[in-house]
Amino acid sequence: MESGKRAETSGGAVLRITISGLPGSGTTTAAYLLAERTGLPVISAGEEFRQMAKERGVSLAEFSRMAEEDDSIDRGLDDRMVRRARENRDVILEGRLVGMLCHLSSIPSFKVWLTAPSHVRAERISGREGKDLEKALREMLERERSEATRYMDFYGIDLLDTSIYDLVIDTLRNPPEEVVARILSALEGTNGKDIRGG
Numbered sequence: 001m002e003s004g005k006r007a008e009t010s011g012g013a014v015l016r017i018t019i020s021g022l023p024g025s026g027t028t029t030a031a032y033l034l035a036e037r038t039g040l041p042v043i044s045a046g047e048e049f050r051q052m053a054k055e056r057g058v059s060l061a062e063f064s065r066m067a068e069e070d071d072s073i074d075r076g077l078d079d080r081m082v083r084r085a086r087e088n089r090d091v092i093l094e095g096r097l098v099g100m101l102c103h104l105s106s107i108p109s110f111k112v113w114l115t116a117p118s119h120v121r122a123e124r125i126s127g128r129e130g131k132d133l134e135k136a137l138r139e140m141l142e143r144e145r146s147e148a149t150r151y152m153d154f155y156g157i158d159l160l161d162t163s164i165y166d167l168v169i170d171t172l173r174n175p176p177e178e179v180v181a182r183i184l185s186a187l188e189g190t191n192g193k194d195i196r197g198g
Helices: 027-038 045-056 060-069 071-087 098-104 118-129 133-155 176-191
Strands: 002-004 016-021 042-044 091-094 110-115 167-170
Touching: 016 027, 016 098, 027 042, 027 091, 027 110, 027 176, 042 045, 042 071, 045 060, 045 071, 045 091, 060 071, 071 091, 071 098, 071 133, 091 098, 098 110, 110 176, 118 133, 167 176
Parallel strands: 016 091, 016 110, 042 091, 110 167
Antiparallel strands: 002 167
């Protein structure tokens, strides 16, 4: 499935791009490939989370365990991504919630949501993390249910409501190069300029 709509604009051009999606949907791959094509920097929620762990002087695994028990860590990450979005105009922001956070905070951005069937995403996670496929699928679905409840409690949002996104792309049918091509095409059509030129 793919859909598109008019992007929000800021000063006649949108160079703040958000790429969001559920685990295994290909957001990180798409963000860094898009960065290569555009020269825009990437701010990744995953990297921000790692930086937060470093600032606290704990391992990533320990910090992840802490986050399961302490909601303020997730809220802190969300606040951090909103701050990064406000501070940076010409940027690619990658993270599950970043598009929704920009929408809720009225930060102009071109919002992309990547999607893929559960079994495909689980296969990708299994291959990436060296996990048994069934275990990867089970853990992924449990995590998504937990996060859906948390996001509703925190912000009153349904993460799977894609109506706020400018572009929705199925990464099962579109490999990374095609995903990026479609994002660039949508941006060029919206803004009347080719952002690959810098």
